[in-house]
Amino acid sequence: MKVNSGLPYCSICVKAYIRSRHFMETQYHVRVYIYSIISIQSFMLLAGTAAFVHSSSFSSEVGKCNLDSDYDNHPKRVSAPCSWKFLMESYFEKHDSLMDSDIQAFFVHELHPATCEVIQQNLNSLLRMSVLHRNLIGEGSHRHLFSFLKFNVLSEATFELPAHFCEAIIIERLPHGIFADPFELQHLIERGVFVDAAVFGDTNLELPSVLSNRSIVEVHVDIGNNFLATNKEGVEIKLELPLHARYPPLDGSGYSEVEINKPNLFVHCSVNEPLQQQDCLWLLIDESTQLKTSTIVWRIPSGNEKHVKVVSLVTFTVALLSTLLIVLTSIYSSHVNKY
Known part of the structure; x- marks a missing residue:
């Protein structure tokens, strides 16, 4: 009887553990996604800086007298x-x-x-x-x-x-x-x-x-x-x-x-x-x-001043919806993989 009475309690513990594990994995996927975006942007910034330095160096060398x-x-x-x-x-x-x-x-x-x-x-x-x-x-x-x-x-x-x-x-x-x-x-x-x-x-x-x-x-x-x-x-x-x-x-x-x-x-x-x-x-x-x-x-x-507000609103909306879609897809994918 004692063993049987402990089964429901153990089942609840297992479910709680699974939910906690799913939540932690979801957070992990979201963090990985955010870190990936930051890394890509940092790489692009460094690449652009390197290209600028190389371009400036090349341009200045073109105008110099080299014996x-x-x-x-x-x-x-x-x-x-x-x-x-x-x-x-x-x-x-x-x-x-x-x-x-x-x-x-x-x-x-x-x-x-x-x-x-x-x-x-x-x-x-x-x-x-x-x-x-x-x-x-x-x-x-x-x-x-x-x-x-x-x-x-x-x-x-x-x-x-x-x-x-x-x-x-x-x-x-x-x-x-x-x-x-x-x-x-x-x-x-x-x-x-x-x-x-x-x-x-x-x-x-x-x-x-x-x-x-x-x-x-x-x-x-x-x-x-x-x-x-x-x-x-x-x-x-x-x-x-x-x-x-x-x-x-x-x-x-x-x-x-x-x-x-x-x-x-x-x-x-x-x-x-x-x-x-x-x-x-x-x-x-x-x-x-x-x-x-x-x-x-x-x-x-050039860009038209009259379209600034519309373009800014549409750009912000699309970026926000895209981010939410990626996060929801990541959460849904983690649940599907577990079941």
Whole structure:
């Protein structure tokens, strides 16, 4: 009788123990799920930070002068002094400002080109820019800035010039909200599209427009050997620069507009004869040049301010329901596995 009377009590104890065990296992599954979410988010944050550091490091190295690199051994590379690898590098050695007026003043008044005795004429008397056409190719937030340049050789004295090699240097001063990817430019260099290229200024590819600063892209394009003496019908340069839009701030119209002004153009020539080895640099465009272009306007899609409350409410509701569904599924799954 004593044994039989103890059976119901033992049965209740077993059921209570099972319920307690199920509750503890459910809590364990919920904790594992929460820890997994936190771990994934932490990993993504660390990965993003590492990518940012690598991107910034790469971008800064692109603009530096490396005497040990294969830069001077490039088959299309002008044999220029190391300090001339990038013109903007010399600007940032003296200035921190990214204002157009400061950059333009540096080009006109502070950038002193080397004396060029072998080409004594001013290049502006040898060349005239007849066409400068620019437009954006593509749609959305990833587009190409297309530039078409044509130069006419005017002076007959160019036939007497020594052997030389020249390249065009295009400097694009990008506004807030637009950037060029240094990795993409490096790929174009490897394919031979550009002789060289560098990004200066804000090289963080992840920042939205409101937190970013301006950047400047310097591109070197091959013109060819003896182009001043042989290209009497003109020299044409076609350039496509890949650009990307940052996330713009909210706008009532659903679009954010940025303006891209005309670039600064230089011609850099190198004379490599045994008794004459010189480098010559000319600023090719000034304010008096008549250009067939206007300021380019890029309309970037942005979030609409009128939709902020609706989007926020829907996002919060979906996230909450998804979390509850995962927790309930975990609880139900633990009960099914036990029975």
